[in-house]
Amino acid sequence: MTRGVSARSCLRTATAIGASLLFWSPGSTWSQITPAQASQIRDAVNNRIEALTIFGGDYGIAAANFRSTGRFTLGESAGATLDVTKLGGSGEIGDPQPLAGLSVGWQPRVQGNMGWLNATNHPESGLLAGDISEVKAYGIEFGGGARFWVNDQLSFAPTVMGLYGHMSNTYTANSAFMRENLTEAIQQGLVDWTVDTWTAIVGVDVQYLIRWDRTIITLSSSPVYYRTESFKSSNANLNVNGDSSTWVNMVDVDMPTGVMLFGHELRTGGYYRWTGLYGDLSSGLNETRLNEVHGRVVLDFLNQLWKVQWIGIGASYLWGPNITGWSVGADVVFRF
8 A cells, every 4th residue: 555645834924803812891990900800811811822822833723814803802893913924834754654564554744833923902992992912922833643544545643742832912001091000910910921831732633535536535634632831921920721622624625637837737626624612722712613715726746846746825715703814825735
C-alpha cells in the first residue's frame, strides 16, 4: 500500500471585528471598582486571553476578517478590530510503512504554526465610551504524531502539540469613569498587563478518502483539547487557567481540470468546514460554532518543483451565531 500525502502551508492575513477584553455593568459606581466588578472583569479577561491565544496561535482555527453581530463587542455600536496573521502547516512525511507486521501502515506527522494578533476596541456607549483597549499577541505552536492507515481509504492521526503565547494590553482612558479608576484597574491587573502562557494540545484527525476518477473527496473529523495556563504575568491577580476544545468536521474536494496553464495543470476544489467551540474558547469568544466555505484555484507542480505539489490562492467565507467573516490567502501544498 502506497499513499502520497501532503503538508499544507497557508499564509493568511486577516482582520476581525470583536475581542473586547472588558465588561462593565451600566449601574456601576463612578467612584470605584467594586470587588464583584473586579472579579467579573478578571474572569472575562482570563477567558478571553485563553480564547485569543488559541484563536491567534493555533493552526486549526481559521484566520479571517470577521464582523461581530453579538456580545463579542463592548457596548452598543462598539468599534473593534482584530488583525490576525498566520503561517502554518501540517502533513505526513514519506509513504506509509508497515507497522510491526500488521496490515496497518503508518507515517510520521508534523504540524506547526506562527500567529500574530492585534486587537483594538473602541467602546461607543456605556461607562467606557471613548476609551481605547489594545491587545497585541503572538504565538508559536509545534508538535506532531503519526498517521495510521487502516486501508487505502481510512486513516487516523493522533497528535500532541505545544503552544507558547505572549499577550499584552494597553489601555487609554478617555471616559470619566476610567480616568478616576485607571490606577486601581491597573493595580488589580484589569488593564495595562502582559502575560505569557503555554497551551498543551492533544487531538486526533480521522480521514476517509473517496476517489472518483481523478477527483479526491476527503471526509475528516478532528476533536481537539486545549489546556492553557499562564506562567508569567505583570500582575499577581492575572492568572490564566482554563480548558477548551474544538470539534472540526470537514468535506474537501480536489478536482484536476485537465486544463494546462503556463505548463502546469489547473486544479480547483475547496471544502466546507464546521467547527464546534467549547469551554473557555466558546465563552471567551461568545461563539459556539463556526462554519467555513473555502474555494481554491491552484497550479500542479508535482515532480516539477522540489517537494511542491501545488501553488495557488484560496478564499473563505465564515459565519457563526454572532459573526461573519472572510479570508484570502496563499494555498501551497508540499509532498514529502
